[in-house]
Amino acid sequence: MEQVKIGLMLPGAKSFNDLNVNPTWKAHIKTHDSVVIGYVKQVSPRNLYIECICAIVGRSLGLSIPKPLIVKVTSDNFKSIPDGQFALAFGSEDADYPSFRRYAQSEEALGKLKEYSKTIDVGVFDEWVANWDRNIGNILYDGGNSFSFIDHENAIDVSVAEDEPARANQIIDIIYTVKSEFEKFKLSRDVQTSIIPPYNELPFSILSEKTYASSYLSDEEVLSVISFLENRVQYLDTLFRKRLRLQQQEMAL
Numbered sequence: 445m446e447q448v449k450i451g452l453m454l455p456g457a458k459s460f461n462d463l464n465v466n467p468t469w470k471a472h473i474k475t476h477d478s479v480v481i482g483y484v485k486q487v488s489p490r491n492l493y494i495e496c497i498c499a500i501v502g503r504s505l506g507l508s509i510p511k512p513l514i515v516k517v518t519s520d521n522f523k524s525i526p527d528g529q530f531a532l533a534f535g536s537e538d539a540d541y542p543s544f545r546r547y548a549q550s551e552e553a554l555g556k557l558k559e560y561s562k563t564i565d566v567g568v569f570d571e572w573v574a575n576w577d578r579n580i581g582n583i584l585y586d587g588g589n590s591f592s593f594i595d596h597e598n599a600i601d602v603s604v605a606e607d608e609p610a611r612a613n614q615i616i617d618i619i620y621t622v623k624s625e626f627e628k629f630k631l632s633r634d635v636q637t638s639i640i641p642p643y644n645e646l647p648f649s650i651l652s653e654k655t656y657a658s659s660y661l662s663d664e665e666v667l668s669v670i671s672f673l674e675n676r677v678q679y680l681d682t683l684f685r686k687r688l689r690l691q692q693q694e695m696a697l
Contacts, residue, residue, distance in 0.1 A: 553587075
């Protein structure tokens with residue numbers, strides 16, 4: 445599992461507005477070994493941690509999520525920060541794709557999303573991290589056959605218990621619950637046998653180290669997030685079946 449990089453937001457960042465909730469900037473970010481272009485947004489320390497965890501874990505599971513960055517921002521870009529000090533923000537490397545928002549009315553583009561090999565994986569992942577906020581603004585699309593998925597700050601909602609469904613799951617609700625019962629049963633079997641097993645092998649004990657969490661968050665908050673994810677794995681198959689609205693539990697194939 446990769447280590448989250450730490451970078452410095454360089455002067456000259458430009459405000460970015462794609463109906464995003466949090467103030468966001470497109471900026472050059474200097475890490476220890478390169479300068480990358482990325483998007484930087486101001487979030488709470490807990491949401492910074494959640495964004496980083498979802499990105500590195502999702503990427504380790506094979507999902508197309510841009511590389512995360514912990515970004516130091518200074519008075520060079522934010523006058524509210526005293527000289528010589530910095531604040532932390534979340535950054536993600538530029539995926540070079542626009543949001544799916546601009547393709548929202550295209551049946552062809554929606555068809556591509558339905559056909560994309562990892563769409564169901566993302567739906568399962570969103571259910572696991574209790575991400576209720578998947579929408580056309582945080583799905584990136586290259587206009588062809590490639591997608592990328594961003595914005596996980598609303599995941600791991602403290603109001604959701606480990607064994608409770610996420611508040612919403614747009615991908616599964618819109619794309620998969622409309623399928624026939626037979627199709628849903630086969631999909632459930634595939635998820636159970638192919639997608640969920642790698643979750644049981646995730647190295648939960650190193651997530652704090654990989655995200656530098658102890659440097660900006662209390663130990664209690666760090667451990668509560670890890671505990672939620674680790675414990676929720678055992679309910680994931682059941683949660684997926686409920687989300688899929690699967691009526692028939694057994695069927696001869």
